[in-house]
Amino acid sequence: MSQFFAALGIILVGGVFPLLAGRQMKVIKATGAIGIAAGCLLGVIHAINAVWGGGVHTASYRYLHIFELSFRLDGFAAFFLVAIFSICLLAALYSYHYMDDEDRPRRTASHYLLFALLTISMALVVTANNMLAFAFAWEIMSLSSFFLVLYNHEEEANRRAGLLYLVFSQVGAMFLFTAFGVVFAHTGSFSFEGFATLPDNTKLLVFCLAFVGLGSKAGVFPLHFWLPHAHPAAPSHISAVMSGVMIKVGVYGIVRLYLLLDFSSLVPGYILLIAGILSGVIGVVYALGQHDLKRLLAYSSVENVGIILMGFGLGMIGAATGHSTMAMLGFTGGLLHVLNHALFKSLLFMGAGMVLHKTHCRRLDQLGGLLKTMKVTGTTFVIGAVAIAGLPPFNGFVSELLVYLGAFQGLTQSRDLLLLSLLAIVSLAVIGGLALACFTRVLGVAFQGEPRTEAAAKASESGTTMLLPMIVLAGFCLVIGVTPDLFIRMARGAVISGGLVEAPLAWGHSWNLANQITRGAAIFIGLIAVLWLLRTLLYRGKTVTRAGTWGCGFTQPSPKMQYTGSSYADDILAFFKNIAPKRVDHPPIEGRFPAPTHYRSEVDDLAEQKIEPMVLRPVHWIFEKLRWIQHGDIHLYIGYILLTIVVLLFFI
Amino acid sequence: MKAYLYLAIAMILAPLFPGFILKTKAFFGGRKGPPLLIKYYTLIKLLKKGSVYSQSTTLLFKLGPVVSLATAIMALLFLPMAGQPAILSFHGDIILVLYLLGLGRFFTITAAMDTASPFEGMGAAREAYFPILCEAALFMVLILLYLLNGKLSLTAHFAGTTPMALWETAGAPLLFAIFALFIVMLTEGSRVPVDDPATHLELTMIHEVMILDHSGPDLALIELGSFFKLLFYAALIAPLACPVSLAHPAATAGVFLGVLALIYVVIGVIESVMARLRMDRVPMFILTSFALAFFAAIISLEFVV
Numbered sequence: 001m002s003q004f005f006a007a008l009g010i011i012l013v014g015g016v017f018p019l020l021a022g023r024q025m026k027v028i029k030a031t032g033a034i035g036i037a038a039g040c041l042l043g044v045i046h047a048i049n050a051v052w053g054g055g056v057h058t059a060s061y062r063y064l065h066i067f068e069l070s071f072r073l074d075g076f077a078a079f080f081l082v083a084i085f086s087i088c089l090l091a092a093l094y095s096y097h098y099m100d101d102e103d104r105p106r107r108t109a110s111h112y113l114l115f116a117l118l119t120i121s122m123a124l125v126v127t128a129n130n131m132l133a134f135a136f137a138w139e140i141m142s143l144s145s146f147f148l149v150l151y152n153h154e155e156e157a158n159r160r161a162g163l164l165y166l167v168f169s170q171v172g173a174m175f176l177f178t179a180f181g182v183v184f185a186h187t188g189s190f191s192f193e194g195f196a197t198l199p200d201n202t203k204l205l206v207f208c209l210a211f212v213g214l215g216s217k218a219g220v221f222p223l224h225f226w227l228p229h230a231h232p233a234a235p236s237h238i239s240a241v242m243s244g245v246m247i248k249v250g251v252y253g254i255v256r257l258y259l260l261l262d263f264s265s266l267v268p269g270y271i272l273l274i275a276g277i278l279s280g281v282i283g284v285v286y287a288l289g290q291h292d293l294k295r296l297l298a299y300s301s302v303e304n305v306g307i308i309l310m311g312f313g314l315g316m317i318g319a320a321t322g323h324s325t326m327a328m329l330g331f332t333g334g335l336l337h338v339l340n341h342a343l344f345k346s347l348l349f350m351g352a353g354m355v356l357h358k359t360h361c362r363r364l365d366q367l368g369g370l371l372k373t374m375k376v377t378g379t380t381f382v383i384g385a386v387a388i389a390g391l392p393p394f395n396g397f398v399s400e401l402l403v404y405l406g407a408f409q410g411l412t413q414s415r416d417l418l419l420l421s422l423l424a425i426v427s428l429a430v431i432g433g434l435a436l437a438c439f440t441r442v443l444g445v446a447f448q449g450e451p452r453t454e455a456a457a458k459a460s461e462s463g464t465t466m467l468l469p470m471i472v473l474a475g476f477c478l479v480i481g482v483t484p485d486l487f488i489r490m491a492r493g494a495v496i497s498g499g500l501v502e503a504p505l506a507w508g509h510s511w512n513l514a515n516q517i518t519r520g521a522a523i524f525i526g527l528i529a530v531l532w533l534l535r536t537l538l539y540r541g542k543t544v545t546r547a548g549t550w551g552c553g554f555t556q557p558s559p560k561m562q563y564t565g566s567s568y569a570d571d572i573l574a575f576f577k578n579i580a581p582k583r584v585d586h587p588p589i590e591g592r593f594p595a596p597t598h599y600r601s602e603v604d605d606l607a608e609q610k611i612e613p614m615v616l617r618p619v620h621w622i623f624e625k626l627r628w629i630q631h632g633d634i635h636l637y638i639g640y641i642l643l644t645i646v647v648l649l650f651f652i
Numbered sequence: 653m654k655a656y657l658y659l660a661i662a663m664i665l666a667p668l669f670p671g672f673i674l675k676t677k678a679f680f681g682g683r684k685g686p687p688l689l690i691k692y693y694t695l696i697k698l699l700k701k702g703s704v705y706s707q708s709t710t711l712l713f714k715l716g717p718v719v720s721l722a723t724a725i726m727a728l729l730f731l732p733m734a735g736q737p738a739i740l741s742f743h744g745d746i747i748l749v750l751y752l753l754g755l756g757r758f759f760t761i762t763a764a765m766d767t768a769s770p771f772e773g774m775g776a777a778r779e780a781y782f783p784i785l786c787e788a789a790l791f792m793v794l795i796l797l798y799l800l801n802g803k804l805s806l807t808a809h810f811a812g813t814t815p816m817a818l819w820e821t822a823g824a825p826l827l828f829a830i831f832a833l834f835i836v837m838l839t840e841g842s843r844v845p846v847d848d849p850a851t852h853l854e855l856t857m858i859h860e861v862m863i864l865d866h867s868g869p870d871l872a873l874i875e876l877g878s879f880f881k882l883l884f885y886a887a888l889i890a891p892l893a894c895p896v897s898l899a900h901p902a903a904t905a906g907v908f909l910g911v912l913a914l915i916y917v918v919i920g921v922i923e924s925v926m927a928r929l930r931m932d933r934v935p936m937f938i939l940t941s942f943a944l945a946f947f948a949a950i951i952s953l954e955f956v957v
Binding site: 371401415440443448513520523528535542545551575 | 701721725743748770776777781799870873949
C-alpha cells in the first residue's frame with residue numbers, strides 16, 4: 001500500500017505546487033499536469049499489479065487520536081483504481097493545452113489543487129475500509145468536484161449547476177450517512193466488518209438508504225438530473241473525469257455495500273436491475289434529445305451507468321440464486337463496462353472539449369463539417385462513437401455481450417426472473433439501437449456535412465497534449481475490442497478477488513468467448529482490408545471527379561438546409577413522448593404579411609419536472625410549518641442550547 | 653469444406669434472388685419484366701463506371717460501402733445453410749452478427765450524413781429509427797429460441813442433429829416467430845410496406861435516398877451488401893419454415909434454395925398487393941413483429957417448463 005500512498009502524495013504535490021508558482025502560467029500548468037500525471041502513472045502501475053496479484057493490502061491511520069481511518073485494497077477496488085488513475089493521468093495531460101486562461105493564473109492553479117484532491121479522494125473512496133474513511137473521502141470528492149463545476153462561475157448557468165450539484169451531493173451524503181448511522185446503532189463501531197451481522201430487514205434498510213446516496217452520485221434515474229447540468233459546466237477534462245470515473249465511484253459504493261452486507265436475498269439484485277433498465281433506456285432517450293454536445297454526453301453517462309447496473313444486478317441475482325455462471329457473466333460484464341465507459345466517455349468529452357475550445361460553441365446545430373478540419377479529433381471521435389454505441393470490433397461490444405449472456409442465463413431460472421431477464425435483454429437491444437441513433441446524430445450533425453456557422457468553418461485543431469490522450473484512448477477502445485482476453489480475465493480476477501463470486505470456475509459456455517471475439521474481429525478487419533484493396537483496384541484508371549451534393553434538382557443549396565439534429569431525433573422522440581415530452585416554441589405563420597418566426601424545441605427531463613411538485617413543495621411545506629422555531633430571538637436560542645445539554649445529560 | 657462451398661454458392665446466387673421479386677411484380681402487373689439476371693447486369697454496369705464524389709464528403713463516405721458489405725459478408729459467415737454448420741460459430745454469435753449489422757448501419761448512416769444533403773439526412777434518421785424496433789423484435793425471437801433449446805448460436809439453432817423445426821414440439825410459437833422474422837426482413841431489406849425500392853420521390857424513401865450520392869463501384873458494393881443482407885434474413889426464415897433434411901446433402905440444399913426462392917416470391921407478392929405504409933404507421937407495423945415474438949415466447953413456456 002505504501003506505493004499507493006506515495007502515488008497519492010505525488011498527486012498532492014502536483015496539486016499544491018502550482019499555487020506557489022505565482023503568475024507563471026507555463027510553470028503552473030506544467031507542474032500541475034506533470035505532478036498529477038506522474039502520481040497517476042505510479043498509481044495505475046500499482047493498481048494493475050494489485051489486480052493481477054489478487055492479494056489484499058491494508059493500512060490504517062489514527063486521525064485526531066480517536067478516529068481510525070483504515071484502507072484496504074483488494075482486486076475489486078484495484079480494478080476501479082485502474083480506471084480512476086488512467087483517466088486522471090490522461091486528463092491531466094490534456095489540461096496542459098486546454099487551460100489557457102492566461103489572465104487568471106490563480107484560478108488555474110487552484111483548479112490543479114482541486115483536480116488533485118478529486119483524484120486522491122476518488123482513490124481513497126474505493127480503498128476506504130471503514131465508515132469514517134469512506135465518509136471523509138466521499139465528502140472531499142463531492143466538494144472538490146463542486147468547486148471544479150464552479151470553475152467558470154461568471155456564467156449564471158454554471159452557478160445554478162453548481163448549486164444543484166451541491167444540493168444533490170449533500171442530500172445524497174445525508175442518506176448515506178443515515179445508512180451508516182443505522183449500522184453504527186446496531187454494531188457500535190465504525191468498522192465495515194459489522195455490516196454482515198445486521199438482521200436481514202436492517203440490511204435492506206441500510207442498502208436502500210445508501211442506494212439513494214450512492215445512486216445519486218452514480219446518476220441513477222430519477223436521481224440523475226444534476227449530472228447533465230454539472231458535468232458540462234466543468235472544464236472538459238474535468239467533465240471527462242467526472243463522467244468517466246467519478247460516477248463509477250458511486251457504482252463502486254453500491255457494489256461494495258452489497259459485498260459488506262453479505263446479502264442472501266434477491267432484492268438488491270432486483271433493485272439494481274430495474275434501476276439499470278430505467279436509467280439505461282431513459283438516459284439514452286434524453287441524450288438523443290439534447291442540443292448541447294456536452295449535455296448529451298452527460299446523459300449518455302446515465303445510460304451507461306444503467307448498463308453497468310444491469311450487469312451488476314444480474315450478477316447479484318445469479319449469486320443469490322446460486323447460478324454462478326450468470327453471476328460471473330453479469331459481474332464481469334458490469335465491471336468491464338466500468339472500464340470501457342471510462343475510456344470512451346473520456347475520449348468523447350475530450351473531443352467535445354477540443355470542439356468547444358476551438359469554436360466556443362457547444363450547440364450541435366451550429367457546428368458541422370469538423371471532420372475535415374479537425375482530423376485527429378474527428379477520427380478519434382468516430383471511434384469513440386462506434387465504441388459507445390456498443391458496436392464491434394470496439395470495447396463497448398465486449399462488455400455488453402457479457403451482460404447479454406448473463407441475462408440470457410437468467411431466462412431459464414424461474415418465471416419471475418424470466419420476465420426481468422427478458423426485459424433486460426430487450427432494453428439492452430433498444431439501448432443499443434438508440435445509442436447508435438444518438439451518436440450517428442452527433443457525428444452527422446457536428447462533424448460531418450458542411451459547417452453551419454463561421455466559427456465551425458474556421459475551426460482547426462492544435463495542442464499535442466490534447467490530441468495525444470485522445471489517440472491513446474481510441475487505441476485502447478480498439479485493443480480491448482479486438483483482444484478482450486486480457487481485459488476480461490482482469491475483470492474476472494477482480495470479481496473473484498472481491499469475493500463477488502465464490503466459484504472461480506463458473507464460466508460455462510463462455511470460456512472461449514474472448515478468443516472467438518478476437519477471431520471474429522480479425523476476420524472482419526481482414527475483410528475490410530481486402531474489400532478496400534478491391535475497391536482501389538476497381539477504381540484504377542477510372543474517372544473520379546468531385547461535384548456538389550445531389551440536391552434533387554435544386555441548384556442553390558446552403559449549409560442551413562442540412563438536416564438538423566432536432567429533425568434527426570424527432571421521429572424517435574415522438575415514439576418516446578411519454579418519457580421525453582417535447583416543448584416547442586414556434587409562433588405560427590399567420591396573415592398575408594407574416595412576421596418573422598422561429599422554431600425552438602427542447603426535450604424536458606421528466607425527473608427534473610416532477611421533482612418540483614412531488615418532492616420540493618412537500619418539503620417546503622413541512623419547513624414552512626416549522627418556521628416558528630427560527631424566530632431570531634437570541635435568548636430563546638440560548639435556551640435551546642441549554643435544553644439540548646440537559647436532555648443529553650439525561651440520556652447519555 | 654462444405655460450408656465454404658455453400659457460402660460461395662450463396663454469395664454468387666444472392667443477386668439472382670431479387671430477380672424473382674421483380675419477376676413476380678411484373679407478373680402481377682401483367683408485364684414481361686426484366687430478365688432474371690438483371691441484378692448481375694446492373695452490378696457489372698456499375699463496376700465498369702467511375703464515380704463522382706460530393707465536395708462535402710470525407711473518407712467516411714467511401715468507408716460506408718466497404719463496411720456495410722463487410723458486415724453483410726460477416727453475417728453470412730455465421731449463417732448455417734441447408735442444415736450445414738456455419739463456418740464460424742460460438743455461444744452468443746448471433747448477438748455479434750446483429751451488432752455487426754448494426755455497425756454496417758452506423759457506417760451507412762455516416763456515409764449519408766457526410767453529403768450534407770437534407771434528403772439523405774432524412775433517410776438516415778429513418779434508417780436509425782426503424783431498426784431499433786427491429787432489434788427489439790429480433791432479440792425477442794432469440795429469447796424464444798433460447799427458451800426452446802437453451803442455445804445462443806445460429807448453428808445450434810439451424811444445423812446439426814436437433815434443428816428448430818416447425819413440426820417439432822413448439823411448432824405454434826415458431827409460426828409466430830416466422831411471421832415476426834418476415835416483418836423484420838421486410839424492414840431491414842427496405843421492402844414494401846416499409847420502404848419502396850422502386851420509388852422515385854426522395855421524400856418517401858429510406859434506404860434508396862441514403863445512397864443517392866453513391867455511384868459506380870461504391871454503389872455496386874452497397875447493392876451487393878444489401879443483397880447479402882436480404883439473403884441472410886431469408887435464410888433465417890427458410891429453415892424455420894421448412895426444416896427438411898433429406899438423405900443426400902445436395903437434395904437438402906436444393907430444397908433450401910427452393911424455399912429461399914419461394915420467400916422472395918412471397919416478398920414480390922406482398923409488394924404487388926400492398927401499398928407502402930405511411931411513414932408514421934411503420935413503427936406499429938414493426939412492433940407487430942415484436943408482439944408476435946413476445947407472445948410466442950410466452951406460449952413456448954408451456955412447452956419447455
